[in-house]
Structures are given as C-alpha cells and as structure tokens.
Amino acid sequence: MSTAHKSDVFRKLLPVPGEEVDLAAAYAYPEDLDRPWVRANMVTSADGGAIGPSGRTRELSSDPDRYLMGLLRGLCDVVLVGAATARVEGYGPARGRASWEGLRRGRTPTPPVAVVSRTLELPEKLLSDAPEDARTIVFTTAHAPRERLEHVRRLADVVVVEGESVSPVHVLDALAERGLHRVLTEGGPHLLGEFVAAGLLDELCLATSPHLLGSGAPRIVAGGPGAPGAPEHSSVRSTPVRLAHLLESGGFLFALYTRSQDL
Template sequence: MRRIYPDFQDNPDIEQAYAYPEDRPWLRLNMVSSADGAAWLKGRSGGLSSRGDKRIFGILRGLSDVIVAGAATVRTEGYGPVKPRASWSSLRAGRPEVPPIAVITRSLDLDLDGELFTDATSPTIVITCEAAPAERRKLGAQRSDLVIAGDEGVDMRLAVRELHERGLTRVLCEGGPRINAQLSADDLIDELCLSVSPMLVAGGAARILNGVAAQVPLDLHQVLEEEGVLFCRYTREQSP
C-alpha cells in the first residue's frame, strides 16, 4: 500500500493514518463503493472489497469504541460479534478488548437468539424507538443493552448521545445507505472513509447515502492506493 495524497509514501503506518482526534467525540463512516458509486454488488458489499479494504476495515474496527450498523446491513451481511485480535492489543490499551456492535432498528426485526447476542465479548447494543413492538422490546432488553431513542423512529442525534454517555465517543458506522443518509441529514458525520473499487456496476444498487438529501462539504484529507483501489479519507469541512 502507498499514500499518494497529500504526499507520496510507501507502506504508510495505517493505524496512524486513521487515528481518531484526541480532543473530541468523532463519528466516522466507513464504506466501499464501485467507481460509479454503487454501494454493493449482487446485494452485498463484499463483492467490492479487496485485501487492502479488509485490512483497513479491521484497523478501523480496532480503533473504534463502538461499531454502528443498521438492522438491514446486519441481516444482509451476516453480522456476528467482533472477535478479539492479537494485533489490536496496542490499539485497545485501556479499553475493552473488542468494541461492541450497536444495531439501529425501528422494528427490532433481529435474530435476538443469534450469536451476535449470545456470543458477544462486549454486549451488543440495540437502539430502537417507542414504536417498536412491546414484546420485542422486552426480549431485546433481556438479550442486549437496549436503548430507546425516539418515538416513531430512531432519533439519530439521541442515539449518538446515548453512545457518548456510555463513554463510546469514537463511533464507527458501517452503514447501510439509509442509516448513512439519516446521519448526514442530522449533520452527525465527521469523517467519511471511502474505498473506491476499480469496477463499474450500474444496475439498481444504492449509493453510499440513500435517503433525505443533505449537502455536507468535505475536505480531502488523505488518499491511499493498493491494487488500483483508492482509500479516501474525507473530513467535514471546517468553517473559516
């Protein structure tokens, strides 16, 4: 892997390249897309991934305090609990050995008896709303750290605040596109890490944000490259 922006460097320190700011909470969005903007291939993001993307994906998880994903992404991508990695020992010094996964769901349509809930080193967090079925909320409270954030739908600002109150301030969101769009509309995204796969997909795949329109200016912070895949790091444009 090499860095091609802002300056050239062979074999950059990936952990340092993606270090979180030390002085404030930070919400990072990590996504992969095709060159024409598709967020998945044949329904899943894995078809767009690469060896470098998987390596950065793992490091971003190790750096985070919590991993956020929508219920549709959890179901489609077959999410399981995060497993400890020896390579994370320095990244997670003073913190739990793995970050918990926080699932955003309005309906609580989740397999609450699946390994994501029964085999998690750090208990899975479920963020839902008052409109979720009462029986599902009751079961969810038994299987997870259940958070009620909103009435008819999940209030993303309240959800993020609840994570911060648990000391989980380095937030990594892995999508999907609808969750991303809600976070963007609420002006909660501080950073976008985007892996651009060198292929054209077309068809009906969503973009990495799919929902309410929101215009958030970004600054290009860094570009890495490996095997034709670009790894772009954008941060929210700062006001002068």
C-alpha cells in the first residue's frame, strides 16, 4: 500500500457494520484535553503473541496496520516508547506522511519521540536526526551512566528523575509541562505494563494479526503483577474497557478500546 492509500480498505464491523470509515475522525483524541490522554497502539497475533520469530513485530504487521500506525502518529502530540523497543525496532524520529494533511495544524510538523531508559543505550539517529522543533525527549534516572548522559544531553531534551525508576506519573507530568497531552505509546510490553499497572492507560488501539505464534511469544504487556513468577493472582487487577469500534482490513482486526470513564 503506497502513500496514495485511501482509508477505504478498512471495513467497519462495529458499532455500525458497513458504515464508511473516516479514520482520522474514528481515532481523534478527545477535544480540549487538560491532562495527558494515553493511547497505546499494539499488535497481537490471534493467539495473543506480541513478538514474532525475528524478535520484532514485522511478521505481525501489514500495510493497513502500518498505515494506521502512521495516522495515529499524525494525530498525537508525542510518541512514547521504552528503550528496548527503540533499540530492537531501530527507532528514528517520526517522519511526516501524506496521510497527515490537515492533522497537525498549529503543531510541529512531526511529533517528538519520548523514550524511557535507564542505560541510555539509544539508537543514535533517534537523538541526532530529530528536528529542532521536535527534539527527542529522554526520560532517565539519576543513576544513568554519566558519559552517556552528557552525550544524550547535547542532542536531546533530557528529564532526569530521582530514584531507580521513571514512573508513568513522572513521564506524564513532564509531557504535560510541555503541553503534550495527546500521548501515543507504541510499547513495548514492559513500558505498557507499567502504565496499565498504574491505571494510566486511557485507550488501547489493538490490531489482531491473522497469525498464531504459540506459547513462547510474550503478550502485549509484560512485567509486574501476573508476570511469570509473580506470586499471587490476587494482585491481578481487572479494568473494564469499552469497545469503541472494530474495523477489518485484509483479515486484520483493528479494535479501539477506551477505559470506562465511570471507574
């Protein structure tokens, strides 16, 4: 699918089957946000796996999936990822796309990427290739290796927090200070697990890919309660979400789940 792609390869299944899909409207963030709204975009196999045999997600993806991922980037103020995803998937700064026409009026042409890391082992291009108006934002701790920290500080906007870990609250507070409310996290599973555990995920855009990966593949969330070795299932919390819509394209299902607001 080229950039000339039209969103009409997506078929609406729910709430009204067959209705025409306006993707930008279907995935619009709530208006007039006065706090960060955290949306995750993840892909899973039909049997719940989040990482393919390559150690990446490419076997699970498709042209429509990549198109939607691009559109979601165009809608957001900031793309947030864990450092392992940035390393494994070879992240650079977000690139503008044809599908963004009209989406970023009044904002920078591309959203900055924000990355969370203790080691500061980050793809160099993610730091050095970012445009001046969308510099990469790096969240790290006071224990970060000194030399790496100095290097990263020269190229990126660095937020250093006290303690061993950058909490989701640290991240959202710093993004809010920068006026970045429409947050799109692209994972990975460990970072997403932290946001879910903190009760700070507002929406999940979930692509279900027509593949089976078997029991060896990790899920879209990892770490924390419920992880292998975690002692008690009683620590697993259930948060209801509402299915806002379900689309289909090429055998892939694209669901948008929103956290129930009455919780």
